[in-house]
Amino acid sequence: xxxxxxxxxxxxxxxxxxxxxxxxxxxxxxxxxxxxxxxxxxxxxxxxxxxxxxxxxxxxxxxxxxxxxxxxxxxxxxxxxxxxxxxxxxxxxxxxxxxxxx
Numbered sequence: 001x002x003x004x005x006x007x008x009x010x011x012x013x014x015x016x017x018x019x020x021x022x023x024x025x026x027x028x029x030x031x032x033x034x035x036x037x038x039x040x041x042x043x044x045x046x047x048x049x050x051x052x053x054x055x056x057x058x059x060x061x062x063x064x065x066x067x068x069x070x071x072x073x074x075x076x077x078x079x080x081x082x083x084x085x086x087x088x089x090x091x092x093x094x095x096x097x098x099x100x101x102x
Contacts, residue, residue, distance in 0.1 A: 041078045041090035048085050
C-alpha cells in the first residue's frame, strides 16, 4: 500500500521525459498559390465543353477513376477536377518564387 501514494505522486507531478509532454513548433510558409491572383479558373458546375471553349484544350487529361468517376484536366496555371461531365473543383498550380527556400 505504501507504493500507491508514490505512483500517484509521480503521475500528478510528472517526471521529465516520462509523463511530461513537449512540443516543438514548426512554421512552414504557406506562400501564394500563384503570382497572379487574378487568374480565372473554371467554376463548379461548368461542363467539360464549356471549359474547353473558354480555356482551350488542356495540356493533359486523365481518364476517369473511381465511383463516381473523377477525371482531371491540367492547364499551365491550374488543374480542373470533373465528376462525370461537371467541374467539381479548380485548383491553381503553385509556382515557387525565387525568394522562397526549397
